[in-house]
Amino acid sequence: MPSHAIPSPLLRARPPAPAAAAATGRRAPSRVVAALGGGGPAGRGMEQQQQQLAGDGSRSPVKEKPLVSTIGKSTNILWHNCPIGQSERQNLLGQKGCVIWITGLSGSGKSTLACALSRELHCSGHLTYVLDGDNLRHGLNRDLSFKAEDRAENIRRVGEVAKLFADAGIICIASLISPYRRDRDACRVLLPESRFIEVFMDLPLEICEARDPKGLYKLARSGKIKGFTGIDDPYESPVNSEIVIKMVDGECPSPKAMAQHVLCYLEENGYLQA
Numbered sequence: 303m304p305s306h307a308i309p310s311p312l313l314r315a316r317p318p319a320p321a322a323a324a325a326t327g328r329r330a331p332s333r334v335v336a337a338l339g340g341g342g343p344a345g346r347g348m349e350q351q352q353q354q355l356a357g358d359g360s361r362s363p364v365k366e367k368p369l370v371s372t373i374g375k376s377t378n379i380l381w382h383n384c385p386i387g388q389s390e391r392q393n394l395l396g397q398k399g400c401v402i403w404i405t406g407l408s409g410s411g412k413s414t415l416a417c418a419l420s421r422e423l424h425c426s427g428h429l430t431y432v433l434d435g436d437n438l439r440h441g442l443n444r445d446l447s448f449k450a451e452d453r454a455e456n457i458r459r460v461g462e463v464a465k466l467f468a469d470a471g472i473i474c475i476a477s478l479i480s481p482y483r484r485d486r487d488a489c490r491v492l493l494p495e496s497r498f499i500e501v502f503m504d505l506p507l508e509i510c511e512a513r514d515p516k517g518l519y520k521l522a523r524s525g526k527i528k529g530f531t532g533i534d535d536p537y538e539s540p541v542n543s544e545i546v547i548k549m550v551d552g553e554c555p556s557p558k559a560m561a562q563h564v565l566c567y568l569e570e571n572g573y574l575q576a
């Protein structure tokens with residue numbers, strides 16, 4: 303059978319070896335010269351190439367040492383900025399990131415409102431996430447007790463996590479007793495531009511105790527639980543909450559009515575658009 307020659311365009315010529323290049327009088331490629339230590343006095347080829355890649359040291363800009371910080375017990379840490387910021391994420395989601403902090407006595411309806419509000423916002427096309435106090439103690443805060451110092455740390459952690467959600471452009475709904483005013487105020491300070499919306503479930507203790515959904519008031523009254531908020535530990539009511547949920551004509555508002563109350567505030571203050 304006749305042999306088929308490979309068309310000339312498909313043939314790839316190998317570069318000439320250094321010896322062949324010298325025989326033809328052509329200068330070998332610079333990478334070969336550098337590898338062989340040519341291009342000047344012996345041993346300076348690689349040095350010259352490195353100087354060319356690095357540039358003239360006298361003309362190269364002086365790099366400033368990164369500014370590191372000490373925050374708390376963390377040392378030598380550096381803040382890294384990302385080109386995609388909160389405004390870009392908010393434009394993507396069509397909403398403003400914020401924290402809706404629901405506070406009140408056990409049994410006041412905090413979790414009920416959080417779930418109802420999350421459902422209403424979800425159905426209207428808004429991204430939310432609920433941080434429930436009991437749920438967080440299953441994981442993030444499982445190492446904390448209900449002593450005053452641990453409660454403060456519990457709220458601090460939740461505040462920092464809520465801040466991250468808001469920075470991501472998400473409407474974060476935090477539902478916690480959070481009994482101490484100073485701890486709630488510390489979380490408010492974390493969020494600039496009024497992104498912290500405090501919702502006070504202002505229901506009387508007797509109503510909350512009558513509900514007693516987890517049977518905790520009964521245990522506290524019998525002395526089986528110590529330091530229970532509202533019984534033998536104080537609850538410091540908010541002073542300037544953005545939203546207050548109260549009984550109307552002696553009746554507790556429905557979950558949907560409470561959620562609509564918060565939704566109206568969000569709409570009126572521009573949180574539901576980027």
